Amino acid sequence: MPELAEVEWYSREWDAGLGRRVTAVRVHEGARVFRGLEAGVLVAGMEGRALEGVRRHGKQLLFGFGGGGWLSVHLGMTGELRAERPDFEGGKHDHLVLVTADAALVFRDPRMFGRVGWDGWEALPEWWLGLPPEVLSRGFTVARVGEFLGRRRGTPLKALLLEQAMFPGVGNWMADEVVWRMRVSPGVLAGEVDPVAVHREVRAVARGAMRTIGRDWSDPPATWLFRHRWKDGGRCPRCGGELVREELRGRTACHCPACAGKAAAKG
């Protein structure tokens, strides 16, 4: 599930442990999500230490611990963070559990496309500092978008929107939402679209998602494609036309051909 706002919402689950000392760390050692990272490193880094801070950047999460050290988490396709009771017995897919006095902080990921990492220094990890500007930050500019679209002018717009190096946090549903708001087809080439519109709609979708899903897991309004895109047979909330779901670059792309057809040829 998790895209920008879903990741934000999950990250808040672990707020239950903020300022609390981790009394025990339980790890499914060898699970794919750890990518070879040894359980001992995680235990040594977090046991007896306090969770001091929670940060999100795009779909990336970083948890800072007292004494220096950062737990990084990517939720992949099916990852979630939950807060359970302190006596919670981890289930089959609960690959990492941090126990505190008030809550057990759980990382769960059935499909295991997610990732857990550890950086054992006081300073923020280099890779974190090198992440591109968030789409809702001032550093995310029309100029950046325009340069990117120009360099990749022959690539379908939908595919570019999924690139985390330019649009951190955007995932499949958000990309469809942006394409739909622009009234174009997912396959339209990057060189054919207006960077101002891409910039504007990416930000609008991100902001709206953060205000609903990111805040309380509520759905965006029914006027959004979001509410209609998940199954065959959906109808466009703007024109009532039949939505089309088709595969593009290995992912499902849902769009409204009628709206795309009415779009201005290009600017």
Added chain:
DNA sequence: CATCATGTTATAAT
């Protein structure tokens, strides 16, 4: 049983 899934990434192909 067959199909599909809100993400990344290694590898092959162009």
Added chain:
DNA sequence: CATTATAACATGAT
């Protein structure tokens, strides 16, 4: 070399 397409990853829901 740069870009793009494809397969793979592992499991659960429909």
